[in-house]
Amino acid sequence: MTTDNYAIAGTPTAKAALKSDAETQGPRGPKPKRLSPGRIGVYAFLVIAALFFLVPLYVMIVTSLKDMPEVREGHIFNLPLRPTIDPWISAWTSACTGRNCTGLSPGFLNSVKITIPSVIISIIVASINGYALSFWRYRGAEFFFNLLVFGAFVPYQVVIYPLIIGMRYMHLFATLPGIIIVHTIFGMPILTLLFRNFYAGLPIEIFKASRIDGAGFWQTYFRVMLPMSVPITVVAVILQVTGIWNDFLFGLVFAGPTNIPMTLQLNNIVNTTTGTVAYDVNMAATILTAAVPLVIYFVSGKWFVRGIAAGAVKG
Amino acid sequence: MQTSVSIKDLSLAFGSVRVIEQLNLEIGQGEFLVLLGPSGCGKSTLLNCIAGLLDVSDGQIFISGKNVTWEEPKDRGIGMVFQSYALYPQMTVEKNLSFGLRVAGFKKEEIAERVARASEILQIGPLLQRKPANLSGGQRQRVAIGRALVRDVDVFLFDEPLSNLDAKLRSELRVEIKRLHQRLKNTMIYVTHDQIEAMTLADRIAIMRDGVIQQLADPHTIYNKPVNLFVAGFIGSPSMNFIHGDLEGGAEPTFVSNGVRVPMKGYAFDNGVPPSGTTKGVLGIRPEHVAIHDDAARMPFTFDGEIDIVEPMGSDTVAWIKLAGQSFTFRCESEVVLQVGQRIRLGFDPARGSLFSADTGDRL
Amino acid sequence: MADVATAGPGAPVVRRRRRLNIQSIVATLPMIIVSFSVFFVGIIFTIIWSFTDSGMFPGFHFVGFAQYARLWSTDLWLICVNNIWFFGLMSLVVNLTAGFLLAVFMDQNIKQESLFRSIFLYPFAMSLIVTGLAWQWILDPGLGLQQTVRNLGWTTFELAPLVHQETAIYGLVVAGIWQGSGVTMAIMLAGLRGVDQEVWKAARIDGIPAWRVYLFIVLPMMRGAVATAFILQCTGIVRVFDLVYAMTRGGPGNYTYMPAMYVINFITVRLNVGQGMAAATMMLLPIALLLVIRAIVVWWNERRAGLNA
Numbered sequence: 001m002t003t004d005n006y007a008i009a010g011t012p013t014a015k016a017a018l019k020s021d022a023e024t025q026g027p028r029g030p031k032p033k034r035l036s037p038g039r040i041g042v043y044a045f046l047v048i049a050a051l052f053f054l055v056p057l058y059v060m061i062v063t064s065l066k067d068m069p070e071v072r073e074g075h076i077f078n079l080p081l082r083p084t085i086d087p088w089i090s091a092w093t094s095a096c097t098g099r100n101c102t103g104l105s106p107g108f109l110n111s112v113k114i115t116i117p118s119v120i121i122s123i124i125v126a127s128i129n130g131y132a133l134s135f136w137r138y139r140g141a142e143f144f145f146n147l148l149v150f151g152a153f154v155p156y157q158v159v160i161y162p163l164i165i166g167m168r169y170m171h172l173f174a175t176l177p178g179i180i181i182v183h184t185i186f187g188m189p190i191l192t193l194l195f196r197n198f199y200a201g202l203p204i205e206i207f208k209a210s211r212i213d214g215a216g217f218w219q220t221y222f223r224v225m226l227p228m229s230v231p232i233t234v235v236a237v238i239l240q241v242t243g244i245w246n247d248f249l250f251g252l253v254f255a256g257p258t259n260i261p262m263t264l265q266l267n268n269i270v271n272t273t274t275g276t277v278a279y280d281v282n283m284a285a286t287i288l289t290a291a292v293p294l295v296i297y298f299v300s301g302k303w304f305v306r307g308i309a310a311g312a313v314k315g
Numbered sequence: 316m317q318t319s320v321s322i323k324d325l326s327l328a329f330g331s332v333r334v335i336e337q338l339n340l341e342i343g344q345g346e347f348l349v350l351l352g353p354s355g356c357g358k359s360t361l362l363n364c365i366a367g368l369l370d371v372s373d374g375q376i377f378i379s380g381k382n383v384t385w386e387e388p389k390d391r392g393i394g395m396v397f398q399s400y401a402l403y404p405q406m407t408v409e410k411n412l413s414f415g416l417r418v419a420g421f422k423k424e425e426i427a428e429r430v431a432r433a434s435e436i437l438q439i440g441p442l443l444q445r446k447p448a449n450l451s452g453g454q455r456q457r458v459a460i461g462r463a464l465v466r467d468v469d470v471f472l473f474d475e476p477l478s479n480l481d482a483k484l485r486s487e488l489r490v491e492i493k494r495l496h497q498r499l500k501n502t503m504i505y506v507t508h509d510q511i512e513a514m515t516l517a518d519r520i521a522i523m524r525d526g527v528i529q530q531l532a533d534p535h536t537i538y539n540k541p542v543n544l545f546v547a548g549f550i551g552s553p554s555m556n557f558i559h560g561d562l563e564g565g566a567e568p569t570f571v572s573n574g575v576r577v578p579m580k581g582y583a584f585d586n587g588v589p590p591s592g593t594t595k596g597v598l599g600i601r602p603e604h605v606a607i608h609d610d611a612a613r614m615p616f617t618f619d620g621e622i623d624i625v626e627p628m629g630s631d632t633v634a635w636i637k638l639a640g641q642s643f644t645f646r647c648e649s650e651v652v653l654q655v656g657q658r659i660r661l662g663f664d665p666a667r668g669s670l671f672s673a674d675t676g677d678r679l
Numbered sequence: 680m681a682d683v684a685t686a687g688p689g690a691p692v693v694r695r696r697r698r699l700n701i702q703s704i705v706a707t708l709p710m711i712i713v714s715f716s717v718f719f720v721g722i723i724f725t726i727i728w729s730f731t732d733s734g735m736f737p738g739f740h741f742v743g744f745a746q747y748a749r750l751w752s753t754d755l756w757l758i759c760v761n762n763i764w765f766f767g768l769m770s771l772v773v774n775l776t777a778g779f780l781l782a783v784f785m786d787q788n789i790k791q792e793s794l795f796r797s798i799f800l801y802p803f804a805m806s807l808i809v810t811g812l813a814w815q816w817i818l819d820p821g822l823g824l825q826q827t828v829r830n831l832g833w834t835t836f837e838l839a840p841l842v843h844q845e846t847a848i849y850g851l852v853v854a855g856i857w858q859g860s861g862v863t864m865a866i867m868l869a870g871l872r873g874v875d876q877e878v879w880k881a882a883r884i885d886g887i888p889a890w891r892v893y894l895f896i897v898l899p900m901m902r903g904a905v906a907t908a909f910i911l912q913c914t915g916i917v918r919v920f921d922l923v924y925a926m927t928r929g930g931p932g933n934y935t936y937m938p939a940m941y942v943i944n945f946i947t948v949r950l951n952v953g954q955g956m957a958a959a960t961m962m963l964l965p966i967a968l969l970l971v972i973r974a975i976v977v978w979w980n981e982r983r984a985g986l987n988a
Contacts (some may be wrong), residue, residue, distance in 0.1 A: 074826030136703035151718035246806030389886025401877035415885030
């Protein structure tokens with residue numbers, strides 16, 4: 001392969017003639033990268049924003065490792081002089097909510113008992129819903145789906161009282177199954193939307209091929225669609241675990257005194273004004289409560305982002 | 316002729332991948348130069364470098380005598396038309412055309428005059444108040460060209476502008492672009508992978524492969540005297556026939572393949588004389604240079620063959636036979652009756668063909 | 680074999696099965712039951728009970744608009760309405776603007792983009808209770824930011840919005856922004872990135888400065904993302920409960936009371952179901968309004984598309 005010096009109108013010109021021009025002394029090669037004020041401004045803005053977002057977490061962590069005398073001094077940004085994990089132990093085992101001083105551990109257990117079944121059930125239901133709505137539509141399906149999506153926008157308080165009455169009627173009020181059902185109900189709209197959009201985005205040919213192979217409703221679901229839906233299921237799990245674990249309102253209304261989730265306990269610990277307030281313990285308790293979804297977030301970062309974008313982008 | 320665009324020793328690397336190396340190219344004032352090549356050959360990359368949208372790793376770029384290597388695209392005296400039109404979707408056609416001028420601070424009268432001139436040339440006057448969503452593909456492309464026109468520049472860059480259009484629109488707009496060039500006489504650099512566009516529009520074609528210009532010449536030369544195997548195979552549809560064999564040098568050079576001897580008398584070798592000794596080579600003959608029946612007998616080289624496949628194209632017919640054991644196509648008028656299995660006499664003038672070295676692919 | 684329904688919304692042809700799609704109906708029974716009973720019947724009951732004089736228990740003794748009359752003459756409710764509008768508008772504007780700005784800056788080929796994105800988004804993973812408590816702490820006059828800055832020498836520094844009635848709501852807004860702008864940023868960034876790169880190239884050739892491209896060309900092209908972020912924020916704002924409950928409990932002096940809290944309070948503490956239902960029905964109105972607007976917009980667009988066809 002030749003790379004001659006091609007000149008005007010195809011007539012060869014001596015390479016020397018071109019090279020001897022003074023032009024070769026002009027600007028050459030890549031543009032010099034000057035750190036322009038614009039660029040500095042961009043980074044400055046982002047760093048300041050990052051600080052704004054990080055400061056509360058920093059303050060919480062730092063405060064939770066201090067003892068009370070140091071906390072009272074009021075230097076919230078200082079690193080602990082005498083770092084101690086006593087606040088953490090207190091928070092977990094002996095912090096008081098009202099008259100009970102059992103720490104957060106019962107709440108943690110309750111949250112786990114509530115979250116795991118709720119996540120499993122709501123995802124199974126939503127996945128099947130999305131599948132059925134994409135491939136096996138029947139008359140009226142769209143109506144109920146639209147109703148469900150409408151439900152996603154309705155503030156909980158609008159339907160909460162009829163739900164309370166309904167639960168009482170079925171003897172499910174203030175029980176563990178009761179709150180699990182509530183979480184499933186309110187998770188259904190978003191999750192069904194998520195799954196339906198996902199299945200609708202798959203090529204219809206896969207489904208048709210499966211039908212031609214003789215597979216029916218459930219067989220196509222279990223053998224073909226379910227395995228393909230792993231990415232969106234992961235996203236759904238992350239969204240649900242985070243949402244349910246962080247929930248407060250439903251826990252307040254439906255959980256009952258024996259199933260208090262961690263978020264509720266946290267609020268009780270912090271906002272009960274009996275005697276002196278143990279801020280360091282409160283901070284430790286706050287971090288403990290936030291720990292589970294935070295860990296999930298940092299572990300599955302990009303899936304989380306995808307989940308938010310996917311869940312939020314509607315058809 | 317004055318040089319309009321001059322590219323010296325241009326190199327571009329993305330990380331460790333070297334896309335273009337030490338490329339030199341001179342384009343004359345008012346010339347229509349086409350960068351042609353398969354996907355990934357670097358033609359669009361080169362165009363983006365000329366436009367200033369990509370920063371070069373080494374080398375210099377001159378436009379209208381000025382060194383623009385470090386200049387922003389807006390200061391290079393260029394206008395550009397993109398494959399996806401890239402019109403500003405929320406603005407009317409008139410705003411699309413004038414937005415750049417308004418930002419640059421031109422006076423209202425000047426802007427109006429330029430917009431009027433561009434719309435007159437491109438016949439988009441009635442469309443000025445429409446938004447791009449309400450235009451057809453061809454209209455959108457005209458507006459895109461108009462946006463480059465109002466900039467009143469010397470050099471226009473086209474990045475595969477017709478690739479998004481259907482075949483019929485493509486040929487219509489192709490003619491319009493040619494007419495535009497004849498009227499405006501600006502320098503135009505045009506990137507495409509379509510050889511028909513290249514052949515019909517270009518003053519000169521630069522065929523590129525892997526970041527290197529294979530041949531830079533006018534369409535006629537490229538078609539009839541391709542400089543290597545790649546160019547020969549890329550241009551021409553149906554593509555050139557390639558027969559592999561040996562070239563025996565000497566006073567009477569002959570191309571030999573599987574017992575078939577083709578005399579190469581009259582063939583213009585690159586250095587004037589054929590290479591001495593025996594060289595492995597490839598003989599290239601275009602299907603339309605092959606004569607049949609009686610016409611064949613008048614050719615310096617004739618042979619017989621049995622027809623394998625017949626492809627009627629409507630305007631003419633292409634048929635497949637075997638020469639020296641290798642596939643060979645020839646083209647003839649559609650009135651000629653050809654049947655599979657028919658024995659037919661074919662002939663061609665080897666001097667009109669092309670000989671290539673089998674090792675280097677270069678023209679001999 | 681009966682025909683198969685084609686999948687996907689907007690599919691041009693839907694061939695109906697000749698016999699009812701029993702299996703599909705059975706499989707989606709939960710959805711049918713839930714959507715109908717909770718989001719249809721439930722809402723109807725809420726509205727019905729708002730016209731009764733139910734006290735501790737739901738009854739059907741109708742009293743016309745009495746509950747609404749009482750509602751709108753209750754100071755506490757008026758405070759709630761005031762607050763939700765102020766909080767809502769402020770949060771919306773700041774959140775969307777901040778989210779957009781953050782997205783624009785993140786779009787500038789930042790080297791540590793994923794690091795920044797993690798930092799901006801992690802607050803969303805935190806419960807609103809946690810958010811409220813953390814910010815309550817930071818804004819505490821004696822032990823939070825104010826004290827720290829005073830210790831540094833600036834002894835008259837004041838930053839304790841939660842203590843004063845008029846400024847408490849600003850504290851809520853800040854906490855809400857902290858928790859939610861990361862998501863808006865993520866949505867906007869996705870929208871930004873979806874814009875055709877060649878439009879950017881054309882703008883560069885035209886010499887349009889970057890800020891103008893973002894504002895006048897890219898932003899209009901991102902309507903989907905903006906709408907999504909807007910809707911997400913609206914729905915979150917209307918139902919705000921956890922944040923307020925944790926941060927101010929509605930105080931000081933009920934000055935940060937919110938409609939959501941009003942409803943819960945009247946149902947569970949004051950045991951006045953009628954009032955609670957009236958308030959709940961009022962909460963439904965903005966959503967209904969949004970839906971109507973959306974329906975009009977869709978109808979308008981379809982009409983315009985038909986005219987231009």
